[in-house]
Amino acid sequence: MYAEALDVLHALTGNPDAQFHPGQYEAIEALVADHRRALVVQRTGWGKSAVYFLASLMLRRRGAGPALIVSPLLALMRDQIAAAERAGVRAVAINSANATEWSDISGRLAADDVDVLLISPERLTNPRFRAEQLPDLIRRCALVVIDEAHCISDWGHDFRPDYRRIRDLLAELPDGVPVLATTATANARVVADVAEQLDVRLVNGGSQRPHDGVFTLRGPLARSSLRLGVLRLGNNTDRLGWLLQHLGELTGSGIIYALTVAAAEDTARALAAAGHHVRAYTGRTDPADRQVLEDALKGNRVKALVATSALGMGFDKPDLGFVIHLGAPSSPVAYYQQVGRAGRSGADADVLLLPGIEDENIWQYFATASMPRKEKAEAVIAELTRAGTALSVPALEARVDLRRTPLELLLKVLAVDGAIEKVAGGWQATGVPWEYDADRYAGIAAARKAEQQAMLEYERTTGCRMEFLTRQLDDDDAAPCGRCDRCAEPWYPAAVDTGSTERAAGALAAAGVEIEPRSTWPSGMDRLGVSTTDGAPVKGKISEPDRAEPGRSLARLSDLGWGGRLRELFETSVGESGADGPRDGELPPDLGKACVRVLREWDWARRPAGVVALGSRTRPQLITSLARGLAEVGRLRYLGEMPVRDGHPASRPGGNSAFRLAGVWGGHVVTPELAAALAELDGEPVLLVDDLVDSRWTLTVAARDLRRAGAGAVLPFTLASAG
Incomplete structure (x- = not known):
């Protein structure tokens, strides 16, 4: 089988000399030859997408149906489809952004004209999709891929409630359908949690039991192309002044991350006013504008996007030259994920953290955002039970004192727990008893607190910064990088001249x-x-x-x-x-x-x-x-x-x-x-x-x-x- 896999690799890449990275063929073999369930934890740029594209095509050669890829972000889907097309893989997506194309895609699926179908985890909660398309996909699919699989785990840095539905999807798969879960950001606890959720199947008409074991492949996570550093400056004026003075000196184009929408917009406005070609990219940015901005950065038509975490897993620019953080993310794992956007092509890239005095307050605000409050959850279930029929989210808002975003998040959590379900017309109670898992949520809160403390330790460490990050990911191969500002001399200028500070102060003094x-x-x-x-x-x-x-x-x-x-x-x-x-x-x-x-x-x-x-x-x-x-x-x-x-x-x-x-x-x-x-x-x-x-x-x-x-x-x- 190795020769066949290598032939497919050569065809996909157009390079007759292409070779597998260590571990790639072993993962493909586990899927195609052994029909295993596999978890691959490898650094960004290792080639995880190559594994599932190759496995998909090899299974298709054997007469199997399309692969089903669950992907968390629309931007990530766009990149995956583009990569598939370049590799000669027929890939399509069903998501909220292309509803007008669903009937055509259904026709192509029926005609067996699709190699890979991408969906978001939220599709698994859609009543029409579950009723009309999912049963046939489960019956026909040759491979299920869960991309960014750390989202499955409560302990992952970017947990998504809808991802927990994937466990039920996997349990319903026919015997012999291989499953691949991939991520670049999972420590040992997340790996164990994800592997446990992969390792299930349905028996006896509905109960779940362990499958046949999960093939787990972990590689070294250090990124040799990245040069890390931390620069502590006195206040926001000094941090913005540093950017005003030194942004133009950074190689290539990159991303400037901020912790809040306001900080991203303020920074972008100040930099643009000073002549730097930058744009803001946040959760408030219109979806159509997001794609335009991503394309502008990929085409080096802007020096930087000043972004919140809205620009994360879904963005792929292999030659991204730098990542700057105005304020630290709340965990080293989340930080590793964001800086992993840079240097993916192997070219050198610079990564600098400018911590803010307000960081810990912002972390505290977001720490438990995805955790349901017992009294609110019970109130939602009680109102749906009392109604006796489906209620829309606006109708629920008049009955339960929760804002739209946390209410929608709570509904997803309760749906995954089986207490409620989404149906035509809204949400309804299932009658399944629900109990608040206090121990679980206390454990998550404690883990978030420990992650925040670890981020502060990263800022203060006297040892290698890359080694610190990879040890946080429980990488057994963690070792000094020889390049960061602790292994070598600081590579970044630390001074901010008076003129830049005054310009920053003027920008921040703008009011209204x-x-x-x-x-x-x-x-x-x-x-x-x-x-x-x-x-x-x-x-x-x-x-x-x-x-x-x-x-x-x-x-x-x-x-x-x-x-x-x-x-x-x-x-x-x-x-x-x-x-x-x-x-x-x-x-x-x-x-x-x-x-x-x-x-x-x-x-x-x-x-x-x-x-x-x-x-x-x-x-x-x-x-x-x-x-x-x-x-x-x-x-x-x-x-x-x-x-x-x-x-x-x-x-x-x-x-x-x-x-x-x-x-x-x-x-x-x-x-x-x-x-x-x-x-x-x-x-x-x-x-x-x-x-x-x-x-x-x-x-x-x-x-x-x-x-x-x-x-x-x-x-x-x-x-x-x-x-």
């Missing part, structure tokens, strides 16, 4: 973030007891006469510039409420000046004539001093406060739109004095001032009440935006 007005009421408000004073339902579009105008915040709390100053203010303002809650105080002068600058640059259609302060239980002094200060500097009339209604319960942070709106509905009062002052303005616009905007419902309801009391346009202004 738009507050987009709400335009539609959440569904299901009648269930939460929200209605107008005349009993009319609150639903549908917010009418133009009731709607706020676009507003402004000084900055987002996550911004690189004013964000840090605002976080400091909100944490340390001194007042009478003490340590039991948010503390209050007068607005500091530097923030006041910045707010005035935002108003000066605001391109409103009509200048406001008055200022209204939104009443607050937590920071009344801060808000009032801001409102009065803006009125004085802008020579506007201070109309007074819109106080909190007596006896109205305090609103809680977090939660979904429906519950947030219900919590603030009727929460503020237009007093007779304020109504009289508004009447005197005779329909002129007013500025509505608050300290922090998050869901925007407080401002939306207050603007509606002010408009109905006689105000003209209502222009919201806040110190900070949580978005």
